[in-house]
Amino acid sequence: MELMFKYTAYFNAAISFFLGFFVYFNGPTKRQNILLFLLSLSISLYAVFFAFSIYMPDQNISLFAVRIFHVFCLGIATFLCLFSNEIIFDNTFRKAWHYIPLITMAIVSYFLMFGDVVRGVEPVGTLPNWTVPGSQFILYFIHYGFFTTLPILLLLFYYFRTEGAKQNQIKLILIGAGLALLGGWTTFLPGWGIKVEPYGIHFIFIFQFILTYAILKYQLMNIRATLSKIGAFLAVSFIYCMGYVFLAYFYVNFFMTERPYGLIAASLLYGLISGFSFNDFRLRLQTKAERAFIVGWYDFNEVITQLTEKLSHIVEATKVFEIIKDTLKEKLEIDHIIVFAAQKDENLNLVSFGLLNGQKESAKELNIDHPFIKHYAVKKPYMDGYDNLAEELKRIIETDKYLKGTFYLPIYSSDALEGVLILGKKASEDSYTSTDLSLFKAIIYQSISIFDRIRPYEKIKKEYENTQKKLYDTDRLLARSEKIVSMANLIQEYNHEIKTPLGIMRSKLYLLPDDAGKIEDFKSIKEYLREQIDRANDIVESTLRLSRPKEHHETALDLNTVIEYAVKMSSLIGIHLTKELGTIPKIMGDKDDLQMVFMNLLKNAAEAMPDGGDLKIKTYAVPENGDQIVCAEISDTGCGIPKENMEKIFEPFFSTHVTKGRGLGLSIVFRIIREHLGKIDVSSKVGTGSTFKIVLPIKIAIDD
Structure with missing residues (x-):
């Protein structure tokens, strides 16, 4: 039992210290980071002095250690209250009453160390040394009770007033803090005659892991990069250390002489190689680990660089949307993205917003007066998640399956809305993180310059298309006119050609005598008429062949x-x-x-x-x-x-x-x-x- 309490306490101390250190290292000037660091440090020192005091043979030293760990217990309550306030309101230390927890903590700490808050120590269960409350214990009880209950109530209140990722963050902090403080209240039970061992130390362990999960899962603080960086640093350091151990072992067993000059030279060479390759090796290891174990991980700078390269030569608006859509879908692993792009007339005036070509039912359009379009058109540059939309707009979105999404990313030119990307959920089902939001913001501002750049090209393209259409219409009219002229000439020539054999036949008929002549004369005229009739028939057949082609075989x-x-x-x-x-x-x-x-x-x-x-x-x-x-x-x-x-x-x-x-x-x-x-x-x-x-x-x- 003694080992269980000691090792649990020391383990909690180590976890709390490293978590707090990572947070502070990641943002030493951020209030949220500073307060979580102070909370984690209070938990760490509380656990250390707790383990030190409970099995100390000397009761005077044990009493001193008990008073110190109670001081840090006051710190847990104080910084939990301030940290929760910062999570909810983001305004800690901007108002005078925010300093009240620190002031009361200092006062109660004075009485703890020099007053009668803790009178002595006594055995409780398997623990030889535990707190004996004194006459001023009520001061400790009030401070601890008030500043642990207040954040729980605040978190509960705002849990039902928020939605989405913010609500999930508060829920996890609420569960972790509730369990930890529930265990922490066992500190006071012996003072009321209830001899219960302080199992709260185990609940603090749960609180640390829940808080860590909240950080990694919902980006409560952006320390994921710091954690992976430090982890990669330790891993590479271990590899290089083991490499040097192997080098030294190999040299000592096979090449060692009385003068270790060779080992010194090999060590210096190994040190130089390690120094030059260390950072590159760490970066490679860190990148591979993040890609392998963190779903949806991506390199922010790499994505921005790739987007810049892909968009640098694009001169069509639809291509811009397609590239942004494909990049986000691949890098963030988003299950679906719907794009509404601006539709313009031949004069480049905005007409409506339609689904990007290639998507289902691409005839779907939103007019420029649609509430969804107006919401983003009047708030540029502006982006938000579904949870942050007004209730009226949410009701409109719920009635249109194409508008349903988790996050909305508008794209602008310098003077107008060019389109909106409707993002679905990520494959990991994580909420969009602060890194994602930074990426979206970078895309918005980058797109402004891109659309301003391609606008002249669009104008030239439209003018070219209009000119080509006019030329086509002109050519078509010219061809029609030429066809009419050709037909007129054809009819004129046709009539002329037909009149020739008809005139010959007429003249031959006039040569016929009124009375019967020689039969040879009639035969000659009959043959001549037959030839001219065949000629006329040939003209008709040839002309029909031109105007109505026969069926092909x-x-x-x-x-x-x-x-x-x-x-x-x-x-x-x-x-x-x-x-x-x-x-x-x-x-x-x-x-x-x-x-x-x-x-x-x-x-x-x-x-x-x-x-x-x-x-x-x-x-x-x-x-x-x-x-x-x-x-x-x-x-x-x-x-x-x-x-x-x-x-x-x-x-x-x-x-x-x-x-x-x-x-x-x-x-x-x-x-x-x-x-x-x-x-x-x-x-x-x-x-x-x-x-x-x-x-x-x-x-x-x-x-x-």
Whole structure:
């Protein structure tokens, strides 16, 4: 039993001292840190003098130690009261009455040491020395009772007036303080004739661990970094010490001589290596440990640096939101993030706020007068958690699933709200810490400069898009006008072409005699009329072919075979024909249409060389953009095409021949090649000849 009380007391003393030291080291100028350090120091010294006094054989020394640990017990009550006040109100020592606990503690401590508060010591249970209350014990009782009950009542009162992380902090402090003080009241039971051993020392142990958990869990104080830093420091120190022990052991057993110069040199070298590598090793160990054991841990400076690098070249608002969203989701391990981004018209005027593209039901929008938007638009830069929102706004949020979140992070430019990130819970289910809030604040201020930077780009982009739209509309109107003009010309030429055979037929009919003549005359006129009717029908069929393409029947075919058929069906008398038909893949195409293409081209080439000439047909396949294309070239040595007619040759009814053709052949060729997703080009020089080149893409080709 003696060992249990002693070791428990010393263990509590060590835990309290190191916790207080860590807190103070992390923020030596913060009132919260100072008060928790004084509270932890009071607990530590209370536990030390408690263990020293209860088993001391000399009762005079034991009485002195008992009085001292009661002084530190007064310190526990005093600093617990002030610490709780700082947690709740954050205003300790700013009002005169805040000094009352310190003043009364000093007065009661005087009576404890020099008055009759503690009269002596006596055995209680297994403890040989415990407090015998004196006539002034009531002073000690009042101070301890009042300043331990007051913080409990304050914590209870504000527990029901707060929400979220703050409420969880108060709850943990309340549980820990309640258990510790419940045990602490056992100090007074022997004074009332109840001989109970002071088991409160064990409850203090529980209080220390609950308080530590509150610090780590809810960032009651930002000492996590300090704890990990000191832990890494101790671990590295131990590793280096063990390394030196091994070095010394190895040297002594294998290389030791009467003069230890080698050991001294090795020690100096080891010391230099350790000194240069110590801090780097500590940082690596600390970082790996934090990443491995602390859920949601991240390096604040590293995240800010990464965000700065990623956003440095971004010129689109949506990209800014996507990068911020992805970074927060990855680094803070947030389960979901919803982004409402500003939607602007062509003049960059704010219209509404819509869900970021790529999220479900992206048509969801909030107008600029929505209470949620107005809340952040009028309070910039401003961020808050759900628990801190006004009740009216909470009711609005509860009715819209897209607005529900744990924390709200608005993003601003220098003069307007640009969007709001609605953050869900963290994967660890921890509340957002002070480090997180600092990160959010840094993102808000960084985003202001980013949006101010990209605003000119957005304006230029909008102006460019508007200009492109105007050009597109202009091109479309121009194309429509050209189509109308072309149709008008087509109708004019069509009427002219139809009137020609009709006029011939009319004149022939007028030549018929009123009385019956020779049968041979009628046969001649009948044949002539039949030819003109066929001519008119051909004109109509060709024109219909231009305006209403026939249905395609595509099959796999060899373009060389198509060309051979067209040559066979063409009249090339007096023309020297050269064929260079290369090895080409089969293509998908309409056999009849492609035969018509080459028959028309061969016919035109023959008409361009009435006195004979050279005609060359060439086919080949060449690569283009990683694929192959099939090409066919038909070259003649005819009269050529004047430069001013080059852009007209594919128009309907345009012809360079006065007496031959109707100018529909090349129009039909152009239409068929376009239907096959190909293209046709022509190069020509007057007096030298022309070359027509047909290109068909292999993307429509297949193998047998």
